[in-house]
Amino acid sequence: MQNKQLTAGDIIGLGFMAFAFFLGAGNLIFPPFAGYQAGENTPFAMLGFLITAVGLPLAGLIAVAKSKGKVMRMLPPVAATVLASAIYIIIGPAFAAPRTSLVAFEIGLKPFIDNTDTIIHLGGLALNQAQLLFTIVFFIVVMLLSAFPGRLMDSVGKVLTPLLIALLVGLAISVMLFASGNMPAATGDYALHPLSKGIVEGYNTMDTLASLMFGMLIIDLLRKKGIEDTHLQTVYLTKAAFIAAAGLAFVYISLFYLGATAGELASGATNGGQILTNYVNQQFGDLGNIALAVVVSLACLTTAVGLVTSCSDYFSELFPVLSYRVLVVVLSVVCAVVANVGLSELISISIPVLMMVYPVAIALVLVTFLERFFRRPKLTHRVSLLVALLFGIFDGLKVAAASMKSFDVSDATPFSQGLIHFVAWISPVMSELPLYDQGMAWLVPTLVAIVVCIIIGHSTKPSSVNA
Template sequence: MQNKQMTMGDTIGLGFMTFAFFLGAGNLIFPPFAGHMAGDNTLPAMIGFLLTAVGMPLVGLIAIAKSNGKVTAFLPSAAATALTVSIYLIIGPIIAAPRTGLVAFEIGALPFLSADATNGQLYYTLGFFLITMVLSAFPGNLLDSVGKVLTPLLIFLLVGLAVSVFILPGAEPGVPQGDYASSPLTKGILEGYNTMDTLASLIFGMLIIDILRKKGVTEAATQTKYLVRAALIAAGGLAFVYLSLFYLGTTAGDLAIGAETGGQLLTQYVTHYFGNTGVILLASVVTLACLTTAVGLVSACSEYFNELLPQISYRIWVLLMCAGCMAMANLGLKELINFSIPVLVTVYPVAIALVLVTFLTQKFARPEFSHRLVLSVALVFGIFDGLKVAGLDTSFLNFLPLYAEGMAWLLPTLLTMFICLFIKKPVKAETVA
């Protein structure tokens, strides 16, 4: 089959599509709240956030291209399946998909409800995930059409919001709060986990390679070239959005009073400067963005689990996924985020280690052994970090470097990678005649 070349316009289009993949509406709520909490320490916190929310997803996409979509090839099949299942559950019914319903409620419905409205969240999320279930179970061109209109509209809204942040008068940065006062860089890195984009890059990278194949780009080297270009465009867009939202939170001042999440802070900012019209526009676009994101996540998860367990039909998986999303969503946004942090702190080191060892595969004399050892170390120490964040008494581990900062996995994992570079192939014993 002839290997096609893409035009500049096609490449830019692929980059914007990749940007849209990553920019779920949930991603809008973390940077402003982190900026508000960081205050005077915004710069190091922002750098840390961008490392895991932009840098690692970019590197993840490049790793997928480099490995031709087979980043788990050196793992035992059971371990590879367990890791993939974990990622799908996290970006599906456990955290990411329920979060879309809650963000849609906080930004799209809560500003218009009276203070004495009861069970609003329950009824809203029930309706939200019923619509998600119908659209996921009977996919068609409707969702694609909405997406083609919605993505440019969302980008236009974000650009307008970003410009307003730098033009409109803002307050001076406040006093750093919590961990942002003592270790803003590390806290920013951990906050970037919440976007889940490094995990998503392992899924989206394979999806983009499949899209390139369908466009006739068949050679691995050419696929890598276009995927890297698309990744750079997406990373630039994400960085622009995150920087402006971080600055919004840092300079929000009194507008942040009473806000417990980034969604509430964002709504209060828009209400103050743009009135009801701005709130309605923000609510409409974010609600639709959340809905399309939810449908995409539920569909992707249902397709994967249908392939894994084909005896259960795709539509039954859709029903199960939406029921799970509904249950998790009614924890509440703040509670869901608190629940997700220990999970992400445990899984993220494994995902980052997987991305890094992919670049070193050709340097390892024993790549299979090296991959397995590095990921095992990352998992063990990631569990330690996760237990600490979950609030369990793990003071006996305080001797570990960076444990207090929540990154005990980093140095042992990097040291293991370094050691693996010097492990040589075993010498085969000569057969005696």
């Protein structure tokens, strides 16, 4: 039987779908504030941000395509399952998916309604009534879209995303035409090392982690479309990856420029959402606010659909007793609950967690591309990822300890006090590592581990390469 192939329109729709999955509300909020803080150092900060927020997700998708959807096949089964599960939980119900509904509420609905601070009490919990109702409706829509994954390319890639792209293009054109403020002096870490600060800031998008999920999701969708040939799957996924990367780069560059030239519009702003809202309100008034609400809501919705779909697909394979649609319902409910209970606490620990896990994901993508140079690929994968994890943990602990210092240590739990003391004890040693002060202590040791594995592998006899 002849293998089915996609048309050019299908490939573009696939790329649009991938772009929409990546472009969540956080992706619209981080760049303007980073541009504002980077100021005159925006080109370097933007380059760093693009490396981790565009380049690495692109590489992640291609790595998944290159490995035919089995990017973790070189790891021990238990380690691969733990790593994959951790990524799915972090990028799914624990952090990213609940955040989509919260930001959609704050920017997409809250500015247009009154009495948004009404509190209701359920089971001893104080909940925002408007936010509760919004998140329930939001995740009902997510659940319905996610329940039929075979239609995702049509419903998201060919319907929702073109509207989203049209609105973003309009915003970008207006930024290029009307943003005229002078770039201020760089502040904080952007004044000292803007490139590495931009790289670490790109972690917040979580898109490198998401690329490992979305890549496998797209391959699964291609199979459902009748594309069984693995070579064609690789070709189509790679083309979709470049389309998504181009869209992300376009959005980030324009939003960085907006933040860097915002001038008085950014005065007193504490996040990029405020800068973006102030700009849109000044340039377009109420009509602009409505358009921004539509952009943010669509970005949040499409991302949430991609996250819930990917997590449901993965855990339905991991636990066959649970069907895909049952997991869609369960995860949608969990996301709605997390968005209303304890989300601030989860977000407060998200950065340390990302500092620990991101190096592992980056190392995984890197060794996947370099696999043909390894005589002992399994050993190289395992050693490199272990080194990245160990040193990434130190990066994460440093950030966690720094955030804890803002609280009264005497009131902290014994674990928190112990963590602060441990980091204070180990920091003098770790500070000798290159890039430790910039949050990337893992990079040099990981590269060294890869090089050593290559040298050791090629110094052994061919008969031992299967170890």
